[in-house]
Amino acid sequence: MSNQTNLSKSKYCAIWQCPKIAWLRKYMPDEAVVDEGVRSRMAEGSEVGDLAMGLFGDFVEIDTGGGDVPDITKMVAGTAAEMAKGTPVICEASVTYNGLYCAVDILRKTGDGWAIYEVKSSTKRRKDDGTYEDDKEIYVADIAYQKYVLDHCGVNVTGTFLVCLNGDYIFDGRLDLSKLFYISDVSGEVANEIAKIEPKVAEAGKLLASNIEPAVDLHENCNKPYPCAFWRHCTKHIPAQSVFDVYRIPFKKKIELYKKGRITFKALLASGELKNEKQRRQLEFAVGNRDDAYVNREEIAGFLNSLSYPLYFLDFETVQPVIPIYPGTRPYTQIPFQYSLHYIENEGGPLKHSEFLAVPGTDPRRALAEQLCADIPMNVCVTAYNKAFECTIIKRLADTFPDLSEHLLNIREHIFDLLVPFQSGFYYNRAMGNSFSIKSVLPALFPDDPGLDYHNLDQIHNGGEAMSVFPKLASMATEEREETRRNLLKYCELDTFAMVKVWEKLREAAGD
Numbered sequence: 001m002s003n004q005t006n007l008s009k010s011k012y013c014a015i016w017q018c019p020k021i022a023w024l025r026k027y028m029p030d031e032a033v034v035d036e037g038v039r040s041r042m043a044e045g046s047e048v049g050d051l052a053m054g055l056f057g058d059f060v061e062i063d064t065g066g067g068d069v070p071d072i073t074k075m076v077a078g079t080a081a082e083m084a085k086g087t088p089v090i091c092e093a094s095v096t097y098n099g100l101y102c103a104v105d106i107l108r109k110t111g112d113g114w115a116i117y118e119v120k121s122s123t124k125r126r127k128d129d130g131t132y133e134d135d136k137e138i139y140v141a142d143i144a145y146q147k148y149v150l151d152h153c154g155v156n157v158t159g160t161f162l163v164c165l166n167g168d169y170i171f172d173g174r175l176d177l178s179k180l181f182y183i184s185d186v187s188g189e190v191a192n193e194i195a196k197i198e199p200k201v202a203e204a205g206k207l208l209a210s211n212i213e214p215a216v217d218l219h220e221n222c223n224k225p226y227p228c229a230f231w232r233h234c235t236k237h238i239p240a241q242s243v244f245d246v247y248r249i250p251f252k253k254k255i256e257l258y259k260k261g262r263i264t265f266k267a268l269l270a271s272g273e274l275k276n277e278k279q280r281r282q283l284e285f286a287v288g289n290r291d292d293a294y295v296n297r298e299e300i301a302g303f304l305n306s307l308s309y310p311l312y313f314l315d316f317e318t319v320q321p322v323i324p325i326y327p328g329t330r331p332y333t334q335i336p337f338q339y340s341l342h343y344i345e346n347e348g349g350p351l352k353h354s355e356f357l358a359v360p361g362t363d364p365r366r367a368l369a370e371q372l373c374a375d376i377p378m379n380v381c382v383t384a385y386n387k388a389f390e391c392t393i394i395k396r397l398a399d400t401f402p403d404l405s406e407h408l409l410n411i412r413e414h415i416f417d418l419l420v421p422f423q424s425g426f427y428y429n430r431a432m433g434n435s436f437s438i439k440s441v442l443p444a445l446f447p448d449d450p451g452l453d454y455h456n457l458d459q460i461h462n463g464g465e466a467m468s469v470f471p472k473l474a475s476m477a478t479e480e481r482e483e484t485r486r487n488l489l490k491y492c493e494l495d496t497f498a499m500v501k502v503w504e505k506l507r508e509a510a511g512d
C-alpha cells in the first residue's frame, strides 16, 4: 500500500459512502450546500459527544491545540503520552499510521488493551420482538477504520463499540448517562468490514491524487443516511421538472427511473410508468403549463360539511432537545412551547385569535396545556394542518397531566385535517408542485397577497427557525428578547391565519 495516502476518518467514511463526496470535499468544497438540517445535526453531534465523554467516569480529553483546525501532531503526541501512563479513559484519542489518521471518540483501557467507543447522536430503540434496531452500515465502517489504524499502530484493540442515544430512555429529572446511552458491541460486523479497508484506501489514494472529477452517477445512496450536500452539484445536468420533483416517488424508484432515462416530466408521462392519479395530475399540469385548478367540488363540500361551528384553527411550535431536559421525555421528544389559535364561534361571526408563548427558561408544558384547555372548549371542531403532529403533541400532554387528560383527549378526538382536501387530490393547481404543505399550498392559492407571504416576516419564517431561536430567548437581553418574542408570535399567528384563508378558499371552490 502506498504511504502517500493522507486520509482522515471522515474522508474514509466519505469514500465508503460515495467516492465523489471525498473528491468534491477536496477540490470543490464550496459546492456543498450546508443547510439548517446539516448545521443542527452537527450541533446535536457535538452536544451528545461532549456528554458521552463522562460515560465511564473521569476522563482526559486530548487537547486539539486551540486553533480552528486541530493540531494533529500535538494530538497524536498527547494521546501517546496518556496511553503510556495508562489513563483509563481518553477522549479524542488520536493516532496515525502510514498517512491514515483517526481520532477515537472514547478509548478505554481494558486489561491488556484498549476498547474503541464511537459516539453517534442517532437513537436506537427496542423493537416489539425485544431486539434492537440494526446499526447503520456507515457507523460500522467508521469503527472498522479506527480499529484498522490502531491495529497497525501496534495497539491491542480488545473491543469495538457503538454508543447511540437510547430512544427508550425516559428522563426522570436526573440524567443517568448509563441509561441515556445504548452501547452495542459491533465486533462481528467490524471483523467483516476490515477486509474492505485496504482496497478502499488504495482507491482513495488514486481518486484524491487526480484533479479530474470522478465519473460517479447518481445512485440510491445519494440520500443516505441524509441527503448528500453535493446533490445540487451532481444534478446540474438534470433539467427542471424532472423525476426528482415528482410527488411521493420513493428515492430508490426515482433513481431507477432516472437510470432508465425517464427523467423529464414528458418522458415520464409518455412511459406510462406513473399510475398514481396525483402524480399524473402534477405532471400534466406542469407540461401543459395550465393556469386553471383541478377542483372536485363534491369531495370538497363533503369535507367541509364534516366541520362545524364553533370552528378552531390550531398550530403548535415545538423544540426537540436531543438530550431530554423535562421529566417524562426521551431524546428528541417534541416539546410544544407555543401555539396560535384562530376561531369563529358561529357562521358569519368574526374571526378571533388567542395565542400562547412560554416563558423562556421554564418547562412550557403545564402552562401551555392549561391555556389550551381554557381556550378550546370540549366537543368543538378543531382543524390542524397535517393533524398527526398536533394529535401526538396533545396525547403526550394528556399522558403527562392526568388531571387535564379528559379535556385534552377530547380536543384531540375532534381534530380535523385541513391537509386532506389537498393530499387526497380534491384540489390542485400547478403552483403547488409536488408538495401539499401549508408553505406550498398558501402561495399557490394566494400568489399575490403580501400579507400571506412568509418571506415578509421578520426573523422567523419557518418552524425550524422558531425551534432554533426559542431556546436562546432565555439568554437574550431584554430588548432583543421582546423583539424575538413578537416575531415568534407573528410567525405562528400567520400559520393559523393561513389555515383560515385556505378554508375560505375551499368554501369558495365548493361554491359555498
Ligand code: SF4
Pocket (backbone or CB within 6 Å): 017, 018, 019, 020, 021, 024, 216, 217, 218, 219, 221, 222, 223, 228, 229, 230, 231, 234
Ligand atoms: S450527490 Fe450522490 S453522486 Fe453526488 S457526491 Fe453525493 S452521493 Fe455522490
